[in-house]
Amino acid sequence: MAETTGKAGKSKAPNATKRLRLGLGIMLTLLLVVGGKLFLVQGLDVGGMAEAALNSRMTSAILPAERGSILDSRGTVLANSVIRYNIVVDQRVNTKTDSYKRLEPQADGHDKLVDVTRDQAISELASALGMDTNAVRDAVTGAKPYYIVAKEVKPDVEDRISKLQVPGIVAEGVSKRVYPNGAVAGGVVGFLQDGTTGQAGIEQTQDDQLKGKDGKRLFEIGADGLRIPVGLDELTPPQNGKNVKLTLNSDLQYFAQQAIQSQADKLSAEWGVIIVMDAKTGNLLALADTNAPDPNNPGLVAAKDRGVRSVTAAYEPGSVEKMMTAAAVIDEGLASPLDHFTIPPTYTVDGQTFSDAFTHGTEERTLAGIIGYSMNTGTVMAGQRLSKEQRYDWLKKFGIGEAPDIGLPATASGILTPPDQWDGRQQYTVLFGQGVSQSTLQTVRAYQSIANNGVMLQPRLIDSYISPDGTEEKVPAQPSRQVVSENTAQQVQDILESAVTEGEIKDAGIDGYRVGAKTGTSESPCDDGKSGYCGYTASIVGMAPMDDPRFIVEVVLQRPKGSIYGITNGPVFRSVMSQTLRTYNVQPSTGEPARLPQYAK
Amino acid sequence: MSTAAVKNFPIVSGSSAADSRPAGEPGGGRKERTPLSVVQSAPRKRRAPFVVLCFAMLAAALIAVLVLNISVSTAQYQLVELRAKQSSLTKGNQDLTQQVQNFEAPQNLAAKATELGMVASTVKGQIDLSTLSVTGKATPAVKGAAAGAVIPSPAVAGQLIVPPAATDAGANKSATAADRSATAADAGKAAADAASANDAAKAAAAAQAAAAAAAVPAPELHGGSIPVPKQKVPGQ
Numbered sequence: 001m002a003e004t005t006g007k008a009g010k011s012k013a014p015n016a017t018k019r020l021r022l023g024l025g026i027m028l029t030l031l032l033v034v035g036g037k038l039f040l041v042q043g044l045d046v047g048g049m050a051e052a053a054l055n056s057r058m059t060s061a062i063l064p065a066e067r068g069s070i071l072d073s074r075g076t077v078l079a080n081s082v083i084r085y086n087i088v089v090d091q092r093v094n095t096k097t098d099s100y101k102r103l104e105p106q107a108d109g110h111d112k113l114v115d116v117t118r119d120q121a122i123s124e125l126a127s128a129l130g131m132d133t134n135a136v137r138d139a140v141t142g143a144k145p146y147y148i149v150a151k152e153v154k155p156d157v158e159d160r161i162s163k164l165q166v167p168g169i170v171a172e173g174v175s176k177r178v179y180p181n182g183a184v185a186g187g188v189v190g191f192l193q194d195g196t197t198g199q200a201g202i203e204q205t206q207d208d209q210l211k212g213k214d215g216k217r218l219f220e221i222g223a224d225g226l227r228i229p230v231g232l233d234e235l236t237p238p239q240n241g242k243n244v245k246l247t248l249n250s251d252l253q254y255f256a257q258q259a260i261q262s263q264a265d266k267l268s269a270e271w272g273v274i275i276v277m278d279a280k281t282g283n284l285l286a287l288a289d290t291n292a293p294d295p296n297n298p299g300l301v302a303a304k305d306r307g308v309r310s311v312t313a314a315y316e317p318g319s320v321e322k323m324m325t326a327a328a329v330i331d332e333g334l335a336s337p338l339d340h341f342t343i344p345p346t347y348t349v350d351g352q353t354f355s356d357a358f359t360h361g362t363e364e365r366t367l368a369g370i371i372g373y374s375m376n377t378g379t380v381m382a383g384q385r386l387s388k389e390q391r392y393d394w395l396k397k398f399g400i401g402e403a404p405d406i407g408l409p410a411t412a413s414g415i416l417t418p419p420d421q422w423d424g425r426q427q428y429t430v431l432f433g434q435g436v437s438q439s440t441l442q443t444v445r446a447y448q449s450i451a452n453n454g455v456m457l458q459p460r461l462i463d464s465y466i467s468p469d470g471t472e473e474k475v476p477a478q479p480s481r482q483v484v485s486e487n488t489a490q491q492v493q494d495i496l497e498s499a500v501t502e503g504e505i506k507d508a509g510i511d512g513y514r515v516g517a518k519t520g521t522s523e524s525p526c527d528d529g530k531s532g533y534c535g536y537t538a539s540i541v542g543m544a545p546m547d548d549p550r551f552i553v554e555v556v557l558q559r560p561k562g563s564i565y566g567i568t569n570g571p572v573f574r575s576v577m578s579q580t581l582r583t584y585n586v587q588p589s590t591g592e593p594a595r596l597p598q599y600a601k
Numbered sequence: 602m603s604t605a606a607v608k609n610f611p612i613v614s615g616s617s618a619a620d621s622r623p624a625g626e627p628g629g630g631r632k633e634r635t636p637l638s639v640v641q642s643a644p645r646k647r648r649a650p651f652v653v654l655c656f657a658m659l660a661a662a663l664i665a666v667l668v669l670n671i672s673v674s675t676a677q678y679q680l681v682e683l684r685a686k687q688s689s690l691t692k693g694n695q696d697l698t699q700q701v702q703n704f705e706a707p708q709n710l711a712a713k714a715t716e717l718g719m720v721a722s723t724v725k726g727q728i729d730l731s732t733l734s735v736t737g738k739a740t741p742a743v744k745g746a747a748a749g750a751v752i753p754s755p756a757v758a759g760q761l762i763v764p765p766a767a768t769d770a771g772a773n774k775s776a777t778a779a780d781r782s783a784t785a786a787d788a789g790k791a792a793a794d795a796a797s798a799n800d801a802a803k804a805a806a807a808a809q810a811a812a813a814a815a816a817v818p819a820p821e822l823h824g825g826s827i828p829v830p831k832q833k834v835p836g837q
Binding site for chain 1: 705
């Protein structure tokens with residue numbers, strides 16, 4: 001460019017430059033202000049606005065864990081949880097809203113905004129809930145922010161109520177425990193208190209496994225109530241509870257419960273119990289009690305009926321203990337099933353006199369006959385060959401005084417006092433089951449060792465745990481122990497079979513199958529603090545088929561009315577055992593049934 | 602040189618400049634001056650397309666982000682809708698499963714069978730499939746003695762309660778208990794369910810239970826509202 005000339009140019013240029021510089025300066029200052037404010041707001045966050053905004057967006061929700069189900073051995077559901085709703089009202093909102101608008105779908109497909117009065121809303125709500133209109137009006141009127149109008153409403157009803165859009169009405173999701181089989185296995189399954197914690201039965205002992213762990217969700221929610229997808233979203237998933245699978249067969253459980261209830265009603269007994277056990281595995285197939293509670297409504301039965309008497313009720317077993325005396329003397333080599341005993345009408349030893357349930361003269365009996373006719377005299381004669389310590393040790397070996405661990409609360413261990421505490425009479429009465437107490441499960445466990453060739457397996461009620469993803473972890477079997485030798489077990493089995501074929505218990509026989517059984521009648525100690533005995537406990541325990549025993553059934557009846565000698569549980573045992581053999585398709589017995597002579601030649 | 606001045610000079614391109622020289626002229630003593638021609642100015646740098654491209658890219662980026670956000674938000678709405686659908690299907694499934702379980706409950710099956718006139722069989726025979734031999738003597742079932750005790754129906758709220766068939770005195774105790782259980786369950790829940798349910802049988806069961814409730818005797822309250830606790834004295 002040609003060089004500028006003169007002063008005029010000089011004054012013009014600096015002005016322009018000056019203006020430019022001034023403008024630039026102002027802009028830079030503004031930029032600095034903006035930048036500084038940006039730094040303050042974004043960087044330092046003076047005034048905590050980001051945090052405040054985050055707080056109003058951030059919500060945490062608890063994701064409740066689903067409680068596990070309780071199943072029987074074939075997968076039938078005995079207990080599970082379903083979704084229900086509590087209809088809750090904010091009374092302040094509802095009382096002050098006299099009318100509101102809601103969208104109602106019309107016949108032509110469009111939605112129309114309709115005015116609804118409070119009265120109409122209340123009457124519609126009342127008809128949806130099936131409650132009286134005035135009762136609903138009382139419930140929604142007031143000043144409370146939270147009031148439950150209806151509890152445990154089904155989802156389809158809740159859906160209809162939500163469509164009504166009554167102001168202030170909110171549906172809260174809750175979980176409800178239902179027991180589809182009701183009183184069948186009711187005491188074993190147990191029930192909940194306040195719908196959350198187990199209070200009896202398996203619900204109580206397995207509460208930790210069933211409960212699972214609640215999860216938590218931290219997320220940002222917009223004003224329209226929708227989760228902001230690009231915002232923070234932390235999820236701790238809930239761990240649902242595990243399902244508990246029991247060994248029970250609910251059909252057999254029903255059959256046994258119905259059978260014992262009929263028998264107890266017929267004989268006006270205080271209570272009755274039936275246990276069915278699989279001898280090969282120790283699995284409990286049925287634990288039947290009279291007056292079993294329905295966990296849906298446990299308050300209907302008396303508190304004393306809400307447990308499982310099969311495992312909690314300890315009583316003096318009586319003659320069923322004679323099997324253990326016979327097994328002890330045979331295993332110790334002190335007697336054999338066909339040994340000759342001369343039995344007087346009453347037997348006196350050490351100043352103690354013992355007599356039998358039936359009067360007889362002097363009889364020549366075998367050991368099999370003593371057991372087959374349930375003779376106290378003969379049992380004392382044979383059993384006194386054992387020392388006191390041996391009698392104690394053998395009872396302990398058969399599990400008396402040792403509580404079985406099957407996962408039910410208050411399992412009885414029974415009472416077996418040490419031998420040095422036995423008095424002159426008790427040292428002999430323990431041989432025939434008086435002066436010692438045990439539960440029905442302990443008796444069945446002792447007989448199971450005889451049925452299983454001398455090997456005692458601990459009873460099992462909980463078969464496995466099924467985690468929410470479907471993997472099944474079986475509960476390992478507790479250690480087994482050899483109680484008697486296989487030979488002894490076989491001989492005792494023959495004695496028990498002969499009691500049915502030749503002895504007194506002929507009504508326990510089942511067509512087509514070989515059965516072994518032992519009855520028990522014991523005097524029952526009085527309950528309410530009185531001394532002495534009140535009434536009897538009648539029981540029968542047996543196993544089948546005797547070619548290779550698979551099942552053990554025991555039937556117990558406490559204090560039946562009427563003459564105890566006319567009462568027999570044989571038919572009940574027979575029907576439950578037949579049903580068990582039929583359910584599991586057991587082949588009819590082959591081979592000759594054992595018929596040990598009851599009288600010695 | 603201004604563009605206006607270009608008009609004054611004929612534009613001669615370089616090649617024609619060479620041709621303007623007579624072809625036959627040998628060498629020529631005088632060096633000819635290269636004819637002047639307007640230098641075509643170099644094509645000005647066209648900034649416009651670049652700027653447009655920049656703006657276009659910016660717009661495209663913004664639109665892409667907007668579209669992405671919209672689609673994610675739409676997907677969120679869809680997700681909520683699908684979750685609601687899943688939830689309602691789960692609840693419907695639970696309800697149906699409960700109905701099935703209610704029918705499968707052993708006591709309900711037994712009661713229904715009794716209603717239909719069925720009896721339990723007591724005799725059976727066996728067929729051995731490997732040897733085709735028949736053992737046992739299977740006879741037709743006959744109506745035997747009274748059915749015995751009746752285990753009450755499960756008192757699940759809102760489910761059909763099959764009224765147990767009370768046959769004899771022994772069964773009456775359990776039957777009353779069953780009716781009471783039906784009443785208690787119904788009284789608490791029928792209010793919530795009876796009117797809303799469209800199952801007529803439920804209402805019938807509720808009515809039956811309500812009628813049976815009248816038969817339940819009132820408890821003996823000894824003139825007060827709460828029974829006095831009974832103290833037990835040993836020996837009495």
